[in-house]
Every structure is written in C-alpha cells, then in structure tokens.
Amino acid sequence: MSCCNALRTYSRFLRPTQLMTVLNRSFGQPVAQTHPHILKQGEVTPFVTKEEYSQRRHNVFNLALKQFEGSKNVKDHIMIFPSAYKMFMTIPIPYPFRQNTDFSYLSGFQEADSVLVLHNSQKLPVSHRTLSPETGMTSVLFVPRKDTHAELWDGERSGPHGAVEITGVDGAYNSEDLGQFLQQYSEHHANYVIWYDIEGNVHPQLHRAGIEDFILQGRQKCVETTTRSVHRIRVIKSPAEVQLMQKSVDIASESLEEVMKFSYPGVNEAYLEAKMEFECVLRDAQMLAYPPVVAGGNRGNTIHYTRNNQIVPGGDMILMDAGCEYHGFTSDLTRTWPVSGRFSPVQRRLYEMVLRIQLKVISLCTPEFTLEQVYVYMLHLLGEELVSLGLMKKKDKSSNHAEEIRKFYPHHIGHYLGMDVHDTPTMSRHTKLKPGMIIAIEPGVYIPADRTSVPEQYRGIAIRIEDNLLITESQPIVLSDKCVKDPDHIEEMMAAAKS
Ligand SMILES: [Mn+2]
Structure with missing residues (x-):
C-alpha cells in the first residue's frame, strides 16, 4: 500500500484534528497543506514563493562573487549562514524564538540550530553537488534531525526531507553532518573564499562543531563577512x-x-x-x-x-x-x-x-x-x-x-x-x-x-x-x-x- 493510500485508509478513522496531526507530522513550520489559512500552494512563507527565495540566494551569491571578479586564482566561494539558537529564561523555559534574519531571508526555514550553505564547487563528490545549471550555485540546508523523543516534547521537526520540500533548496542533511561536509570541502579545494559573519550572528554550538575548524585550517584565501552583501539586496x-x-x-x-x-x-x-x-x-x-x-x-x-x-x-x-x-x-x-x-x-x-x-x-x-x-x-x-x-x-x-x-x-x-x-x-x-x-x-x-x-x-x-x-x-x-x-x-x- 502506498503511503498516500495508507493515509487515506487510516484517515477514515480519525477526527479532523487527529488527521491534521498526521498530515503535520513531517513539518516543523506551517505549510500550505496544514495551514491553508496562512499559506497558498507554492509559498514558503506568506506571499514569498520558492522562486523568490531561490532568486534571493542567487542575488546574494552573485553579488559576493562580483567582488572577486578581477581575481583569477579564486573561483570557489562558500557562504555559511547559521540560524538562530534557542535561548532560555531558565531551564527548560525558552524565550519566544525568533529566527536569524539573514538566514530567514535566504531560506524561509524556521527551525533553530540549522545552517544554510551556498557554494559553487565543481569538485565535491556528486552526492554533495546539485548544481543549478544556469548559475553553478548549490544551496544546502543542515537541519535538526528527526527525533521522536524531542518531537514529543517540542513539536514536529521537518528533517532534511521536509526541509527540501518546504524551501526548495537543492539538498539537505542533518545538522551534525555539517562538520564532515566542511572537512570534505576543504579537502577538495585549495583556494577558496569563506563568507561567514564571524563577528555577528555566530551560533556558538554550530560554530564550535565544524565551522571554527574550517576557518582555522587556513587553506582558504580569506574570510569575508556576509552581512554587507545580504543587506545590499535586502534593502x-x-x-x-x-x-x-x-x-x-x-x-x-x-x-x-x-x-x-x-x-x-x-x-x-x-x-x-x-x-x-x-x-x-x-x-x-x-x-x-x-x-x-x-x-x-x-x-x-x-x-x-x-x-x-x-x-x-x-x-x-x-x-x-x-x-x-x-x-x-x-x-x-x-x-x-x-x-x-x-x-x-x-x-x-x-x-x-x-x-x-x-x-x-x-x-x-x-x-x-x-x-x-x-x-x-x-x-x-x-x-x-x-x-x-x-x-x-x-x-x-x-x-x-x-x-x-x-x-x-x-x-x-x-x-x-x-x-x-x-x-x-x-x-x-x-x-x-x-x-x-x-x-x-x-x-x-x-x-x-x-x-x-x-x-x-x-x-x-x-x-x-x-x-x-x-x-x-x-x-x-x-x-x-x-x-x-x-x-x-x-x-x-x-x-x-x-x-
Ligand atoms: Mn523607528
């Protein structure tokens, strides 16, 4: 029985509220199926479509690249945008969560402890490459893994599959795979520019779990801040x-x-x-x-x-x-x-x-x-x-x-x-x-x-x-x-x- 058929059979025995729970299970944020009073089909967040999010990513990436137009020996660029993290009044009471603005602008993804990576690598293994043919840019999200226990307490997570479905990025992985991904990136490239807001919105945990090492290895040409490029588009x-x-x-x-x-x-x-x-x-x-x-x-x-x-x-x-x-x-x-x-x-x-x-x-x-x-x-x-x-x-x-x-x-x-x-x-x-x-x-x-x-x-x-x-x-x-x-x-x- 296909998943859809199973759901149809199953749904006959459910009250509408329970059915919503089933439909909602794989998403950590409103989507058109579960929240039709908020979103239309094709929108990632109200009024903003997948195409517009994709356009924003390309605009920011191209603007960053432009600054290195004259530099022949640097062709590879990688931009890293961490999300916000949960802050606590007292354990276990969180403050209301607000997503990091630049991360939100570029992905529409609303969960904490996530990272958006934009890169134009042609050298990574194919599994990590889904190049958009027109621009050569790839967008990848790292998001909290699905976790039955955590979701029971804090609500559903989208997981990598949900993240791709919601946002339209090229690929997604679990957050804990970020370090390994960056390690692999540095092994496959000699000269590259890292774009990362090192002095501003650093996510302390994710920074320590891979980003810091990636920067300190010193194989890259330089580290540039992301904020100016994003603000010039956002304004x-x-x-x-x-x-x-x-x-x-x-x-x-x-x-x-x-x-x-x-x-x-x-x-x-x-x-x-x-x-x-x-x-x-x-x-x-x-x-x-x-x-x-x-x-x-x-x-x-x-x-x-x-x-x-x-x-x-x-x-x-x-x-x-x-x-x-x-x-x-x-x-x-x-x-x-x-x-x-x-x-x-x-x-x-x-x-x-x-x-x-x-x-x-x-x-x-x-x-x-x-x-x-x-x-x-x-x-x-x-x-x-x-x-x-x-x-x-x-x-x-x-x-x-x-x-x-x-x-x-x-x-x-x-x-x-x-x-x-x-x-x-x-x-x-x-x-x-x-x-x-x-x-x-x-x-x-x-x-x-x-x-x-x-x-x-x-x-x-x-x-x-x-x-x-x-x-x-x-x-x-x-x-x-x-x-x-x-x-x-x-x-x-x-x-x-x-x-
Ligand atoms: Mn004012």
Missing part, C-alpha cells in the same frame, strides 16, 4: 515584501488607533502595551516587533523608556512607539496624544510644530536625497521653529547652534525598515534613497522637566510622530497613512470613542 523590497510590509503597517496603524481610543486619565502604561499586543495579534500579527515605548508625560524624554509601569494622569500626553511583526516583517510607528482626549494650548502648539516639520520632511524622502540629508534639513527646520517659539536663541557665533538644536532632538531622523526594525544596518545613511526602500521617519521634540532654559509651561513634554514610507521614483507612499495624526482628528476620534 530594496520586492513587490511581495512591499505587500507584507503594508500589511504589517496596516495592523500596527489600526491597533494604535484602538489604543488611543482606549486610553483615559489615570490609565496604567502597562495596559496600553497589553492593548497594543492584543489588537495586533487579533489582526494576525505574530507578536510586537520590539518592546514598545509607552511613556506618559516627561517619561517620553527617555528615548528608550520601556518600563511602562506608571499611571498617566489627565493633562499628560502619551508618547507610544510600537510596531508589530507580520510573518517576519516589522512596522515601527509613533504617535503622541493627550490621555484626556484634548490637547492643552501649549501641547497643541508643540504638536503642530512637529507635524509641520514631519510633513515637510516626508516630502523630501525621494531618490534625490539621503537619510542623512533629510536629517540635516530636519534639524534646520526644528531650529527655526524653536527660535520663533522663543525656546532657543537665534544663531550667533557665541554658541554651537546645531548642538543646541540636538538638545531638543537627540536621535536620528530615521532608518531603513523591513525584516528588522533597524533594517540592513550596514547600509550607510549617506546612500541616496532608491525606489523600493522602506524607511521610518520620526521627527519630534524633547523638553525634559529639568530644562530650565525654556519657559516652565513647555517643560516635561515629549512629542514624536513616526511614519513608515515606501520610496518611489517621485513622492514617497506613506504606508501608515491609516493611523490618525492630525490633532483635530485625534480629538474627534477620542471624543467619539467616549460617547
């Missing part, structure tokens, strides 16, 4: 990635509005964090993208305030910086609003100032400029506004004007955004913006309670308005335009929620 988003980002930003935008409507004088910051997570997960996000900043009043002046454990009295504003992760893609929004639902005149004056600056700055996010130039322009605008409000002295020779402005705005105007919140960090902010990039833009103003150089009424206020933009040939698309930011609209929305 430009494909149509599928733009779709995923729009969904992630939509979820965060709608959820943040729900949090604003839910807030009231005397609310605990922790409740707003919980409300945000609840609303995001109800909209199919997997989790929040980072510990959110939920800061009442003066606490907003602590840029990375995440204690979120204070009561917000009526009269204070709340600065909330939060985003979610939707199938590996993150949103990153900030809104500032009065907890009572009405801005005081001083709060409104400062809020409208930040909003004016934000709208001007967004219009500059085009291929003509870099993030750094947008930042410098924003400081200039903020300086002018602060002088006209009487919060700063006019520019003169007695003080460092730029330094004075930065006291009101200590962070950068923005960053690239994608699978990581601060995405592709090896990409310089001096790079011209390009169509397909997605960025977060976050102007604001910060006036700590002890800033005695400004009139008292302005002290203890922190405002930031952060949106997520898709760069195009002309004006950027504000992906987060669903999330209210006009002060009149904020007041109307909150009044309507209370009535």
Whole structure:
C-alpha cells in the first residue's frame, strides 16, 4: 500500500484534528497543506514563493562573487549562514524564538540550530553537488534531525526531507553532518573564499562543531563577512515584501488607533502595551516587533523608556512607539496624544510644530536625497521653529547652534525598515534613497522637566510622530497613512470613542 493510500485508509478513522496531526507530522513550520489559512500552494512563507527565495540566494551569491571578479586564482566561494539558537529564561523555559534574519531571508526555514550553505564547487563528490545549471550555485540546508523523543516534547521537526520540500533548496542533511561536509570541502579545494559573519550572528554550538575548524585550517584565501552583501539586496523590497510590509503597517496603524481610543486619565502604561499586543495579534500579527515605548508625560524624554509601569494622569500626553511583526516583517510607528482626549494650548502648539516639520520632511524622502540629508534639513527646520517659539536663541557665533538644536532632538531622523526594525544596518545613511526602500521617519521634540532654559509651561513634554514610507521614483507612499495624526482628528476620534 502506498503511503498516500495508507493515509487515506487510516484517515477514515480519525477526527479532523487527529488527521491534521498526521498530515503535520513531517513539518516543523506551517505549510500550505496544514495551514491553508496562512499559506497558498507554492509559498514558503506568506506571499514569498520558492522562486523568490531561490532568486534571493542567487542575488546574494552573485553579488559576493562580483567582488572577486578581477581575481583569477579564486573561483570557489562558500557562504555559511547559521540560524538562530534557542535561548532560555531558565531551564527548560525558552524565550519566544525568533529566527536569524539573514538566514530567514535566504531560506524561509524556521527551525533553530540549522545552517544554510551556498557554494559553487565543481569538485565535491556528486552526492554533495546539485548544481543549478544556469548559475553553478548549490544551496544546502543542515537541519535538526528527526527525533521522536524531542518531537514529543517540542513539536514536529521537518528533517532534511521536509526541509527540501518546504524551501526548495537543492539538498539537505542533518545538522551534525555539517562538520564532515566542511572537512570534505576543504579537502577538495585549495583556494577558496569563506563568507561567514564571524563577528555577528555566530551560533556558538554550530560554530564550535565544524565551522571554527574550517576557518582555522587556513587553506582558504580569506574570510569575508556576509552581512554587507545580504543587506545590499535586502534593502530594496520586492513587490511581495512591499505587500507584507503594508500589511504589517496596516495592523500596527489600526491597533494604535484602538489604543488611543482606549486610553483615559489615570490609565496604567502597562495596559496600553497589553492593548497594543492584543489588537495586533487579533489582526494576525505574530507578536510586537520590539518592546514598545509607552511613556506618559516627561517619561517620553527617555528615548528608550520601556518600563511602562506608571499611571498617566489627565493633562499628560502619551508618547507610544510600537510596531508589530507580520510573518517576519516589522512596522515601527509613533504617535503622541493627550490621555484626556484634548490637547492643552501649549501641547497643541508643540504638536503642530512637529507635524509641520514631519510633513515637510516626508516630502523630501525621494531618490534625490539621503537619510542623512533629510536629517540635516530636519534639524534646520526644528531650529527655526524653536527660535520663533522663543525656546532657543537665534544663531550667533557665541554658541554651537546645531548642538543646541540636538538638545531638543537627540536621535536620528530615521532608518531603513523591513525584516528588522533597524533594517540592513550596514547600509550607510549617506546612500541616496532608491525606489523600493522602506524607511521610518520620526521627527519630534524633547523638553525634559529639568530644562530650565525654556519657559516652565513647555517643560516635561515629549512629542514624536513616526511614519513608515515606501520610496518611489517621485513622492514617497506613506504606508501608515491609516493611523490618525492630525490633532483635530485625534480629538474627534477620542471624543467619539467616549460617547
Ligand atoms: Mn523607528
């Protein structure tokens, strides 16, 4: 009896939930058969097909090769991308698992303790070679072996067969075979380049179990980091990635509005964090993208305030910086609003100032400029506004004007955004913006309670308005335009929620 027939016969005696267990047995992550509410046929992860994953691997490998185009005696390249490993709060309680971003981008494989290897060897034994004819590149995964006992406790694993079926890589083996594979590689090659992020995302166990020896043998020409090549590809988003980002930003935008409507004088910051997570997960996000900043009043002046454990009295504003992760893609929004639902005149004056600056700055996010130039322009605008409000002295020779402005705005105007919140960090902010990039833009103003150089009424206020933009040939698309930011609209929305 074939496996399929056996399953059909067997399935007649099973309840649907049990049948799912049987079908699910060989996969450590959602696939179209077991999770039709998440994936369509042909997709490795939502919206991203096997072909797109294969294209990503080829793009990264070819970019790496290009850097050695002039070098005749180095033809062989091997790229090694370890996955993340499980971390524990206390044995045996794991922290929520998040896959290593570059590994995830190139394979879509979601299990810990795995390694992706890309190489163009023509010299390995045939069993280790499945060369794609067009490029000569082979992709191989090393994944946790099937293990009945471990799977009983921690859930199914895909194993090598499942890994090939899910991801479409050329071949897969058990993780413990990696050392032997690398040993064999070094025996068959004399001059080669190892691409490996030796200083960054090292998986300590897998590093010791073969990778370290492979590097130390010294038969290779050099060791190059993988991150720059991957980031240069990752920074430009494909149509599928733009779709995923729009969904992630939509979820965060709608959820943040729900949090604003839910807030009231005397609310605990922790409740707003919980409300945000609840609303995001109800909209199919997997989790929040980072510990959110939920800061009442003066606490907003602590840029990375995440204690979120204070009561917000009526009269204070709340600065909330939060985003979610939707199938590996993150949103990153900030809104500032009065907890009572009405801005005081001083709060409104400062809020409208930040909003004016934000709208001007967004219009500059085009291929003509870099993030750094947008930042410098924003400081200039903020300086002018602060002088006209009487919060700063006019520019003169007695003080460092730029330094004075930065006291009101200590962070950068923005960053690239994608699978990581601060995405592709090896990409310089001096790079011209390009169509397909997605960025977060976050102007604001910060006036700590002890800033005695400004009139008292302005002290203890922190405002930031952060949106997520898709760069195009002309004006950027504000992906987060669903999330209210006009002060009149904020007041109307909150009044309507209370009535
Ligand atoms: Mn941000």
